[in-house]
């Protein structure tokens with residue numbers, strides 16, 4: 001049962017249908033099994049407007065449809081070997097029956113961007129996104145670049161992972177999406193922890209995903225876990241609404257082209273009770289002298305650094321609640337939950 005913020009009256013909701021959102025994916029369909037057999041007919045206690053599905057009632061099956069079309073958000077139909085590991089997904093083809101658009105894997109990651117497969121159109125993102133598409137930056141990222149963050153108060157990957165896992169307790173056994181995973185520093189830890197039924201390592205940078213695969217290859221135990229590598233834009237996440245249990249976004253918010261579109265997308269994909277945990281660099285903190293604050297530009301060196309108040313405002317205005325955060329120098333880890 002998740003923590004709740006007020007002592008409002010409780011009520012009970014009966015989950016009567018196994019497949020409420022995707023009637024096309026009937027349990028009798030021979031090839032395509034339902035997206036996820038997550039709900040069993042059960043009574044779920046609702047307190048303070050947060051309906052939390054008890055973890056014990058979830059059946060952790062990711063054999064069905066996890067991914068949705070980034071154009072229309074309809075679930076993608078999959079053809080290929082079953083399983084949610086890298087090899088099975090690599091060998092699978094995905095198709096949106098609504099848009100008649102096909103998606104496939106390249107270099108071991110599944111490309112679920114709107115621009116996947118386009119021949120002539122090329123889209124350039126802002127510099128803070130394009131920078132990480134470079135092969136050199138992607139190569140250097142886990143070989144020194146990320147370690148530099150410690151100077152700004154980031155506690156380091158091991159501690160950040162531990163802190164995130166604490167916040168994700170109510171999402172255990174569910175699907176975790178590591179948005180803007182970079183070279184997969186945290187995705188690998190989430191996958192290896194065995195805490196989740198599935199982990200999606202998702203980034204817009206093809207080279208970061210290649211690096212991610214190179215690291216995964218070195219560890220046979222991760223290769224066979226329920227881990228998928230997906231290229232996607234955080235502003236157009238390839239998941240159905242309310243289908244994700246946990247979203248992690250490490251050191252990413254300041255790199256996104258539009259933090260508001262990104263948080264809105266994250267909120268859309270989270271199920272009721274689902275948890276969002278993010279870290280980023282703050283523009284300034286409550287202890288920064290007033291005179292220094294006025295000198296700090298909203299966009300510094302091409303990044304979008306926000307304040308604590310702005311991040312909370314963003315989460316709240318995108319429909320997330322129970323916001324809390326931890327701050328150390330410029331480092332902030334924040335969490336919020338889908339009501």
Ligand SMILES: C[S@@+](CC[C@H](N)C(=O)[O-])C[C@H]1O[C@@H](n2cnc3c(N)ncnc32)[C@H](O)[C@@H]1O
Nearest residue numbers: 129132180181182203204205233234250251255
């Ligand atoms: C600083 S890295 C963070 C990597 C990792 N999560 C960490 O904690 O170290 C920021 C990542 O955000 C990704 N990114 C930037 N714009 C994006 C977008 N529009 N959609 C998805 N990812 C994006 C970059 O490709 C990059 O890998």
